[in-house]
Amino acid sequence: MKRTTIKDVAKAAGVSIAAISYALNGKQSKVSAETLARIQATAASLNYIPDFSARSLVNKRTNLIGIIIPETEDHNPMILENPFYSEIVSAIEYELRKHDYHIIPTGMDKAKQYIDLSIQRNLDGIIIIGIYTDSLYEELKELKIPIILMDSYVNDTYFKNIGIDDEWGGRLATSHLIDNGHSRIALVTGSIKKDGVVEKRFLGYKGALEEAGIRYNQGYVFEHSISYEHGVRVGKIIADQHPEISGIFATADMISFGVISGLLEEGKRVPEDISVIGFDDIMMSRMFIPPLTTIRQDITMKGIKAAQYLLEAIQGDVSEDFEKIVLPIELMKRQSVRRITS
Amino acid sequence: MKRTTIKDVAKAAGVSIAAISYALNGKQSKVSAETLARIQATAASLNYIPDFSARSLVNKRTNLIGIIIPETEDHNPMILENPFYSEIVSAIEYELRKHDYHIIPTGMDKAKQYIDLSIQRNLDGIIIIGIYTDSLYEELKELKIPIILMDSYVNDTYFKNIGIDDEWGGRLATSHLIDNGHSRIALVTGSIKKDGVVEKRFLGYKGALEEAGIRYNQGYVFEHSISYEHGVRVGKIIADQHPEISGIFATADMISFGVISGLLEEGKRVPEDISVIGFDDIMMSRMFIPPLTTIRQDITMKGIKAAQYLLEAIQGDVSEDFEKIVLPIELMKRQSVRRITS
DNA sequence: TTGTAGGCGTTATCAC
DNA sequence: GTGATAACGCCTACAA
Numbered sequence: 001m002k003r004t005t006i007k008d009v010a011k012a013a014g015v016s017i018a019a020i021s022y023a024l025n026g027k028q029s030k031v032s033a034e035t036l037a038r039i040q041a042t043a044a045s046l047n048y049i050p051d052f053s054a055r056s057l058v059n060k061r062t063n064l065i066g067i068i069i070p071e072t073e074d075h076n077p078m079i080l081e082n083p084f085y086s087e088i089v090s091a092i093e094y095e096l097r098k099h100d101y102h103i104i105p106t107g108m109d110k111a112k113q114y115i116d117l118s119i120q121r122n123l124d125g126i127i128i129i130g131i132y133t134d135s136l137y138e139e140l141k142e143l144k145i146p147i148i149l150m151d152s153y154v155n156d157t158y159f160k161n162i163g164i165d166d167e168w169g170g171r172l173a174t175s176h177l178i179d180n181g182h183s184r185i186a187l188v189t190g191s192i193k194k195d196g197v198v199e200k201r202f203l204g205y206k207g208a209l210e211e212a213g214i215r216y217n218q219g220y221v222f223e224h225s226i227s228y229e230h231g232v233r234v235g236k237i238i239a240d241q242h243p244e245i246s247g248i249f250a251t252a253d254m255i256s257f258g259v260i261s262g263l264l265e266e267g268k269r270v271p272e273d274i275s276v277i278g279f280d281d282i283m284m285s286r287m288f289i290p291p292l293t294t295i296r297q298d299i300t301m302k303g304i305k306a307a308q309y310l311l312e313a314i315q316g317d318v319s320e321d322f323e324k325i326v327l328p329i330e331l332m333k334r335q336s337v338r339r340i341t342s
Numbered sequence: 343m344k345r346t347t348i349k350d351v352a353k354a355a356g357v358s359i360a361a362i363s364y365a366l367n368g369k370q371s372k373v374s375a376e377t378l379a380r381i382q383a384t385a386a387s388l389n390y391i392p393d394f395s396a397r398s399l400v401n402k403r404t405n406l407i408g409i410i411i412p413e414t415e416d417h418n419p420m421i422l423e424n425p426f427y428s429e430i431v432s433a434i435e436y437e438l439r440k441h442d443y444h445i446i447p448t449g450m451d452k453a454k455q456y457i458d459l460s461i462q463r464n465l466d467g468i469i470i471i472g473i474y475t476d477s478l479y480e481e482l483k484e485l486k487i488p489i490i491l492m493d494s495y496v497n498d499t500y501f502k503n504i505g506i507d508d509e510w511g512g513r514l515a516t517s518h519l520i521d522n523g524h525s526r527i528a529l530v531t532g533s534i535k536k537d538g539v540v541e542k543r544f545l546g547y548k549g550a551l552e553e554a555g556i557r558y559n560q561g562y563v564f565e566h567s568i569s570y571e572h573g574v575r576v577g578k579i580i581a582d583q584h585p586e587i588s589g590i591f592a593t594a595d596m597i598s599f600g601v602i603s604g605l606l607e608e609g610k611r612v613p614e615d616i617s618v619i620g621f622d623d624i625m626m627s628r629m630f631i632p633p634l635t636t637i638r639q640d641i642t643m644k645g646i647k648a649a650q651y652l653l654e655a656i657q658g659d660v661s662e663d664f665e666k667i668v669l670p671i672e673l674m675k676r677q678s679v680r681r682i683t684s
Numbered sequence: 685t686t687g688t689a690g691g692c693g694t695t696a697t698c699a700c
Numbered sequence: 701g702t703g704a705t706a707a708c709g710c711c712t713a714c715a716a
Contacts, residue, residue: 003461003709005708005709005710006709006710006711007709007710015686015687016686016687016688017687017688017709017710017711018686018687018688018689018711018712019685019686019687020710021710021711021712022685022686022711022712025711027712030685030686031685031686032685032686035685035686049458049461049462050462050709050710051399051461051462051464051708051709051710052395052462052463052464053394053395053396053398053399053404053463053464053708053709053710054395054399054692054708054709054710054711055709055710055711056395056692056710057393057395057396057399057691057692057693057694057708057709057710057711058691058692058709058710058711058712059692059710059711059712060692062395064446077436078429078432078433078436078642079432079435079436080422080428080429080431080432080435081428081429081432081625083425083428086422086423086425086428087420087422087423089422090420090421090422090423091420093421093422093447093448093449094419094420094421094449097448097449102446102448102459102463103446103447103448104444104445104446105435105445105447106435106439106444106445107435107436107439116391117444119345119391119393120391120392120393120394121394121395121444122393122394122395228629257629258629260631261629261631264631283423284626287570287599287600287603288630288631289602289603289606289630289631300420345693347692347693347694348693348694348695349693357702357703358702358703358704359693359694359695359703359704360695360696360702360703360704360705361701361702361703363694363695363696364695364701364702367695371701372701372702373701373702374701374702377701377702392693392694393692393693393694394694395692395693395694396692396693396694396695396708397693397694397695398694398708399692399693399694399695399707399708399709399710400693400694400695400696400707400708401694401695401696401708402708
């Protein structure tokens, strides 16, 4: 079964291929109402579907958007195992699909590989989640296509930016613990990288402590990876070696789950014995037992906004200047934090 | 910055474009070793990256694979919110990327829309998760490209098939409850559709009961959607109105989480008061508290196998005959089921 | 308003 | 071995 081409439609409708192209691409001022109707009818009856490859060859637009997702810090190449990313990708896909764009999500082993993909496939735009090596950004700029950075504090006017106030979130979380009577507060976190969200959350943690007059204790910072396993490990350590710690701020909900499990394995209960607060409010967080107290960011909204922002940039509706969209966050009080009297 | 084309390379290397194409596409028998080397060198130095659009125009291959993901039964268009799907998509992406293919994952509002996508983008193959209307399969066959059905019992020799023995899984789960002394066993499930995995799991449930001489009680079947919320609802109902029920088989882990929470809200504890067994063994299941006893399928392996199988089909390495790959499953005994003496 | 024709970047078929 | 050249399907000046 050969595909129906524009030629077939032209022949069937008894007009030139140019007319078909005009009619079907909104340039209807160039076609009489009558032929327009006829063309639409025959196109439909022949079930004509344009070939994007051919189209992109001439006008360089593919309606394809790339999404770069970090391979997690433990070198896990399964890009969507982190539910935070799946939620975002889901939202982006949903929004983009409505506008007749499609996504190519991919993890990144080597930066080069991704640059290549972008050129090969003539991507119309890219959404990048997380932070990478500096050189990647330089190469990305060479692409000359709209790019959105999500959850990154890389500051370059070439890129559009979308995120939340992570430092403020870190403060909110820590303060909530403090407000509930806690003063020995551990931080369990993924690796603190320059320009990353984790760094800011960490800063928020320190800021809140300082504000409350609590001395920052480096021994209370457990930095490794954003993973359940790291949480479990630290949960056990705290249960076994730090009876004085009464509150834990985990910089991602996934870590919180691990911490709570690790604690439990050593006989400590949350929130009865120790309070835990997370960050992100992924879907599982409200389903967890106990439902997790956390800093909520509207992950779906973030994805949708990113998609819209990118679309605007592609269509040139947006200035070339640096802009950063900052979405609101919110403290979700659930059941993993308990008030104590010290 | 104009892109480097094959012409540029030809000029720089002082050969024809045909030579470039030969050299770079493995048809090296047609090029002398010397020119081959020169071509490779200049291509690299010019950073030449072929344009897939142009390529696909002539040879109809795009190295693009579509993945169709069900929008969940509660009309949630966020295709990856179900962690089961994210795990699969992740695995597929990972495997395909290794072979220089990319994925376009998408939910499906209307079948037509997806068929169009496939034609527009000249997809090389499609992986379809779940089941859909009969008419979709007919249209899909028209596409004449390799298609893999995952988690479907649609029986058509056109499609390759990959899945598990869901009925057996349902039996395993139910029997495990029975073996632990339970006899009043509820089934909490997504909608039981023809040719779907849920139907088979349901059959397994009935089969196990029958085998054990336990009368099947329709009032114990709570059918709605594969969602946390459905689980919560039913958990409460069982806690409040069915004190006699001691064991629950939920046909998906997501449902189990809900059931356990619902139960807890009404003061019933798992596994002390009621035992719960799930199905799938998504990542969260071992992180849940209590760690969920469930029927494990290797979701990642499933995705990888699907990708490999599809690649084989695309490369014609596989017979045209109907084949079904059935992956193993396993009972994971964790902590949500307790032995009782009745 | 409509049609002709050139070109987008590749690959593949021929001659040479 | 190597190189023109004709497709592939579409868009878009430019002509008619």
